[in-house]
Amino acid sequence: MSDLHELTVAVDLRDELCAAELAELRWHLGTGPRPERLSIVTEFPVVVVDDAGLPVVEDDPHPLLAGHGAAARVGGALCSALAARTDPAGRGWSLTCRQEIHPDEFGQVGELLRWLAARAHRTHAFADGAVGIGFLRFHEDEVPGVLRVENGQVGWPA
Numbered sequence: 001m002s003d004l005h006e007l008t009v010a011v012d013l014r015d016e017l018c019a020a021e022l023a024e025l026r027w028h029l030g031t032g033p034r035p036e037r038l039s040i041v042t043e044f045p046v047v048v049v050d051d052a053g054l055p056v057v058e059d060d061p062h063p064l065l066a067g068h069g070a071a072a073r074v075g076g077a078l079c080s081a082l083a084a085r086t087d088p089a090g091r092g093w094s095l096t097c098r099q100e101i102h103p104d105e106f107g108q109v110g111e112l113l114r115w116l117a118a119r120a121h122r123t124h125a126f127a128d129g130a131v132g133i134g135f136l137r138f139h140e141d142e143v144p145g146v147l148r149v150e151n152g153q154v155g156w157p158a
Helices: 019-028 103-118
Strands: 005-014 045-049 055-059 077-085 092-101 131-138 145-150 153-155
Touching: 005 103, 019 077, 092 103, 103 131, 103 145, 103 153
Parallel strands: none
Antiparallel strands: 005 092, 005 131, 045 055, 077 092, 131 145, 145 153
């Protein structure tokens, strides 16, 4: 039994990302090296057992949307891409990714999605002020739910 979900992110970002943010975003997408300083998602806590057999929390930074190749449970391929937009009406960046994620990852991935939503082009805004960031589908479901960020919170579809 698996709790994997298909996460699809498709968002156009405004042309205001600095070089450091672009470098970190590329790292999260698996298309660039890890930057020295992380500012988008800054904590990656993981519980490990120390030499005395006691649980301790360590920081284990890892890219959040970097899966590539064949998907394990959702079918198809995992991928991520970031492309510059040069058209006058929508300068900025286009981001698309398709990943498998476990609910245990929703917190950290949600932090990255909130950051993206805050920089999304206005065309992703709904009338109620929420930002459409992509879709989430439990691997056994046929239809995905809309993934929205509203008031700084990710609305993970049920």
